[in-house]
Amino acid sequence: MCSHTTKPVYFIGCRLEKLLLKELRRRKNTEYGREHKFATITNRQQFVEQHPLTEYSHYEDLIKRTARGEVNVMLPDRPKLLGVTSGTTTGHSKAIPVDRAYVGQFFLKGLLPVFNVMKTYFPQSYGLQKSLQFTYSARWRLSEGNIPVGPASNPHSTGIDRLQVNYTTPAAAASITTEPEALYIHLLFGLLDPYVEKLEANFASIVYYAFVSLENNWSDLVTDIRLGRVNPDLNITDETRAELNKLLRPHPCRAMHLALEFERGFVGIARRVWHHALVVVCATSGASATYARALEERYTRGTPLYSPAYAATETLVGLNLWPKEEDPHYVLVPNITFYELIPLEAQDQEQPKTIFAEQAKVGESYELVITNMSGLYRYRFGDIVKVVRFFNECPVIEFLYRKGQLLNVRGEKTSEDSFYQALVHCAYRWHHCKVIDYTCCESVLMDTLQGNTDSSVPYYLVFVELGGAEARKHLNISTEQKHMLDDMLRTTSYVYESYRSKGSIGPMSISIVKPGSFHEFRSLLLTSTQASANQVKVPRVLHQTAYLQFMLDHVVVA
Numbered sequence: 001m002c003s004h005t006t007k008p009v010y011f012i013g014c015r016l017e018k019l020l021l022k023e024l025r026r027r028k029n030t031e032y033g034r035e036h037k038f039a040t041i042t043n044r045q046q047f048v049e050q051h052p053l054t055e056y057s058h059y060e061d062l063i064k065r066t067a068r069g070e071v072n073v074m075l076p077d078r079p080k081l082l083g084v085t086s087g088t089t090t091g092h093s094k095a096i097p098v099d100r101a102y103v104g105q106f107f108l109k110g111l112l113p114v115f116n117v118m119k120t121y122f123p124q125s126y127g128l129q130k131s132l133q134f135t136y137s138a139r140w141r142l143s144e145g146n147i148p149v150g151p152a153s154n155p156h157s158t159g160i161d162r163l164q165v166n167y168t169t170p171a172a173a174a175s176i177t178t179e180p181e182a183l184y185i186h187l188l189f190g191l192l193d194p195y196v197e198k199l200e201a202n203f204a205s206i207v208y209y210a211f212v213s214l215e216n217n218w219s220d221l222v223t224d225i226r227l228g229r230v231n232p233d234l235n236i237t238d239e240t241r242a243e244l245n246k247l248l249r250p251h252p253c254r255a256m257h258l259a260l261e262f263e264r265g266f267v268g269i270a271r272r273v274w275h276h277a278l279v280v281v282c283a284t285s286g287a288s289a290t291y292a293r294a295l296e297e298r299y300t301r302g303t304p305l306y307s308p309a310y311a312a313t314e315t316l317v318g319l320n321l322w323p324k325e326e327d328p329h330y331v332l333v334p335n336i337t338f339y340e341l342i343p344l345e346a347q348d349q350e351q352p353k354t355i356f357a358e359q360a361k362v363g364e365s366y367e368l369v370i371t372n373m374s375g376l377y378r379y380r381f382g383d384i385v386k387v388v389r390f391f392n393e394c395p396v397i398e399f400l401y402r403k404g405q406l407l408n409v410r411g412e413k414t415s416e417d418s419f420y421q422a423l424v425h426c427a428y429r430w431h432h433c434k435v436i437d438y439t440c441c442e443s444v445l446m447d448t449l450q451g452n453t454d455s456s457v458p459y460y461l462v463f464v465e466l467g468g469a470e471a472r473k474h475l476n477i478s479t480e481q482k483h484m485l486d487d488m489l490r491t492t493s494y495v496y497e498s499y500r501s502k503g504s505i506g507p508m509s510i511s512i513v514k515p516g517s518f519h520e521f522r523s524l525l526l527t528s529t530q531a532s533a534n535q536v537k538v539p540r541v542l543h544q545t546a547y548l549q550f551m552l553d554h555v556v557v558a
Contacts, residue, residue, distance in 0.1 A: 012334055012393040013358045017044040020338040023373060031073050032062060032375065044356065048340070053351055053369060053378045056094050062375075063095055069145020074375035075099055082143060083152030083313040085535075093529060096313045098152050102336075102373040109336050110316045114308040121323045122278045122306075124197070129276065132190035133167045134201040134210050136533035137177050151532045152313045168193050172243035179526070179533045181236050183213050185244065188221055188230065191258060192251060196274040200281045202534045204291035204305065205437075207282050209519055211269070211299035218262045224248075226255035268301040280305045285328045285399045287537040289420065290437050294467060297434060310399055314381050315372040318397060329398050331391045332357055340378065341366035347384075347403070354378075360387045360395045367403065384415070405540040409442045409458035410504050412495045416540045422488040427466060429484060430477050436467040437518040439551065441542040443506075449545040459506035463551040465513050477557060482510040512557040524550055 024047070028038040041047050052058075065073050067082055079097040140150040168189045176182040187210065190196060201207045214221070224231050228250035230241050261272045270277055280300050284292035284307040292305055307328035310318040315337045318330025332339055339357045346352035347367045354369055365386045371377045385397040401416035408414070419440070427433045443459045446452070462485070486508050490497040499505040518538060525536050528546070542548050 013044075013356055015334045016338050016357060019335060020044055020047060020371060023338070023371070027074075027076060027375070029072070030076060030375075036377075044338075048354065048378070051378055053354070053380055054376070055380050059376065063097060066097055067095065067143035067145055067147060067149070069143075069147070078145075079147060079374065081148040081150065081152070084150060085313045094313075095149065096152070096376070097374045098313075099374040102315075105336050105373065106316055109333060110309060110311070110319065113319055113321075117308070117319075117321055117323060118279070118281075118306075122198075124276070124278055129195040129197045130166055130168045130193060131198045131200050132186065132193075132196050132274075132277075133169065134183065134186055134199070134206050136179050136182050137174055138532040138534065139177070151535050168196060170244065170247055172240060172247070175240050176236055178235070179523075180213075181234055182533075183210055184217065184221070184231070184234055185236075186210070187214055187217075188224055189247075191221060191273065192225060192248075192254065194254065194257075194274065194276075196277050198277055198279045198281055199270065199274075199300075202283060203537065204282045204284050204288040204295055205522070205536075205538070206534070207280060208291040208295050208299070209522070211266070211295070212519065214269070215262075215266050218258070222255045222259045222262070225251050225258065267298055268303075270300045271302045277303055279303065279323070281308055283307050283309075285310070286401065286416070287540065290424075290435050293424075294434060294436055298467075310397075312381060312383070314376060314379065315370055315374075317368065317370070317383070321391070327398065329388050329396050331396045332394050334394055336373065338371040340369035340371075342369060342380075344384070357395055358393055362387050362389055365400060401540070407440055407442060407460055407541060409444070409460070410499050412493070412499050412505070414460075414489065414493060414496055418492055419489065419540075422485060422492055423462075423464065426481075426484040426488055427464070430466070430481050433466040436465040436515075437538055438462065438464045439518075439521075439538060439540060439542055439547075441548055443509075445542060445545060445548050449548055457503065457506040460508040461548075462508055462510045463513050463517075463555070464510065465515065465518050467515070477510075477512065483507070485510060511551070511555040513551060513554040514556045517551070517554040520554070521547075521550060 021041070021043075024033070024038040024041055027033045033039070036051055041050060059074070062074050063082070066075070066079065069078075071078055074097060077100065080100040080103055081098050082095040083098045085094045085096065138150045140148055143149050169186050170189060173182060173185045176185060199207060201210070220231055228248045230236070230244050230248065234241075258273060261269065264272075270280070280295070280303055282288070282305065284305050296305060304323070306320070306323040308320050308323075309316065310320070310330040316333055317337065318332050320328050320330050322329060334357075340354035341357065341360055342352050342354050344365050344367065360366065363386070365384060367380065368383045368385055370379050370381065372379070382403040384400045384403060386400055387395045388398050389396045405416050406413050407419065423438060424435055427435045440460055440462050443461060446461060486500070490500055496505070521538065522536050524547070525538075526533060539547070542551070
């Protein structure tokens with residue numbers, strides 16, 4: 001029992017309460033802390049009763065003032081940076097203060113535990129050899145108050161850049177700001193090293209498209225390795241080219257070996273060109289799940305994927321301590337973030353009652369609420385998770401979806417997870433095709449695009465890119481096959497079935513887009529949002545007419 005509470009509290013509850021009170025004391029003299037009387041708060045229940053649940057709009061003016069250089073508004077000191085969210089799922093980017101103390105804690109309580117997990121489960125992956133990391137230089141700028149503004153996931157933000165010596169890509173490549181050219185250099189120097197121990201990226205999609213690029217450009221890469229140069233047609237500065245060329249020399253034997261492997265095909269290519277690569281480290285849940293499956297079935301077959309952490313710009317949420325499990329699960333980190341949970345039945349309320357982390361029930365789903373180290377309190381950042389078990393009294397969660405990524409034309413709330421499972425099942429029945437990626441929208445967005453005011457029955461529009469040899473042969477799926485997805489969703493979702501049976505929701509419209517469409521869409525997201533290449537996630541539900549028009553322009557079978 002905690003000494004300052006009247007009701008029994010589990011150890012994890014005490015630990016989280018201690019973290020909360022420490023952070024409130026640290027910020028009690030800020031303008032925000034004085035306004036919300038942090039100095040008077042002595043326990044977590046009082047905090048919950050005294051402070052409302054918040055969303056980004058609650059902080060927007062305070063963050064603007066912080067960006068102008070005002071101090072002691074949200075934080076006692078200037079933040080290390082303003083982390084920009086990708087905006088690819090919500091439709092708009094946000095700037096989140098990142099406190100200097102959090103950066104250190106992220107390294108100590110996020111990265112170092114992951115290193116320990118890797119050492120335990122993949123002991124040979126931490127030898128003296130290097131890793132191939134697919135990361136891209138972000139577009140940084142300074143705020144009016146000279147605070148760096150950019151993605152919090154960038155290595156410069158987290159301190160990972162101090163470990164650059166551990167990676168195959170040389171420091172000279174950091175000046176390359178365009179993704180295709182940077183990726184070419186990553187691949188070139190990665191292929192040169194046959195002893196690569198692991199491959200790393202933020203998301204499985206980044207790794208997947210790296211292998212797509214390798215499959216398309218392997219002949220040029222092999223030539224560069226054989227001659228010991230950077231491709232003269234690569235669009236980089238002369239200065240960068242000269243620095244990189246200094247590090248290269250001819251490797252005809254390595255080039256010959258690679259060419260032979262590439263000519264054999266690309267199934268399991270990762271293990272064949274890097275015999276010592278024991279694991280691919282990247283996020284594999286949520287929007288990354290389709291790419292993780294595509295990697296495992298083709299490029300990285302035989303090499304396990306490990307999703308080490310569940311993190312957002314706002315905070316580190318959880319760590320995956322079980323890399324050998326088929327589905328990634330994350331234990332909440334009790335020494336870096338204070339957590340509350342909103343039961344799903346109450347999520348539509350403005351100020352619903354929350355429960356504390358140790359009060360969660362296994363098998364139940366919740367909306368996550370966080371109080372972080374950087375000035376966000378009881379913050380609803382939109383993630384829905386399911387509690388799968390407990391680990392040392394701390395909930396172990398599975399990420400399900402983001403609130404804005406629901407199909408919800410009549411209040412049916414079809415989630416990303418349920419839709420994806422139905423789609424994968426149907427695609428397999430479509431000539432054993434594989435789903436590379438997909439996105440959806442509600443028909444009201446099509447009405448807006450076309451200026452249509454006569455539509456009475458809403459429906460879903462679905463855009464799917466299929467992969468595999470069978471998909472290329474069978475792009476013309478039948479009307480009956482298209483109906484499979486609607487029928488499957490009606491089977492798995494009682495609410496969707498009820499609206500469909502009474503005619504409140506119309507049959508969904510399914511369109512197959514041409515191969516490579518989602519790679520192009522990713523480029524569009526990069527140019528139309530503030531996201532960096534390390535952050536981009538394909539939105540499962542489109543909310544912008546420009547994105548819908550892009551998909552319509554790439555349809556090959558409607």
